[in-house]
Amino acid sequence: MTAPALRFDYSRLTGSGEAGVPFATHVGVSIESADAGGATARLEPSPQITNHVGSLHGGAVFTVAAGACGAAVAAAFAPELDGWLVVARRAEIDFLRIAHAPL
Numbered sequence: 001m002t003a004p005a006l007r008f009d010y011s012r013l014t015g016s017g018e019a020g021v022p023f024a025t026h027v028g029v030s031i032e033s034a035d036a037g038g039a040t041a042r043l044e045p046s047p048q049i050t051n052h053v054g055s056l057h058g059g060a061v062f063t064v065a066a067g068a069c070g071a072a073v074a075a076a077f078a079p080e081l082d083g084w085l086v087v088a089r090r091a092e093i094d095f096l097r098i099a100h101a102p103l
Contacts (some may be wrong), residue, residue: 027064029063031068036076064103
């Protein structure tokens with residue numbers, strides 16, 4: 001007899017709020033989609049995450065990228081991820097232009 005296939009609830013990775021990473025939630029990052037193929041995160045501009053030149057703060061831009069990356073990793077390793085502690089060892093971002101619109 002074979003064990004039943006495990007089904008991971010990818011919806012656990014989407015959204016924001018209490019289930020999310022507290023800092024990313026504070027910044028306003030929401031995870032739009034996450035499945036075994038990747039993840040999509042969104043960030044809406046707001047005065048709280050705008051810098052002194054009127055664009056989105058680089059830290060907020062990095063945070064939305066980190067959120068998408070985290071959701072993609074979680075989705076790729078689900079359901080085995082339960083009980084694991086996964087942290088980034090290194091991260092790098094190249095800013096192409098000033099961000100004013102939703103990311």
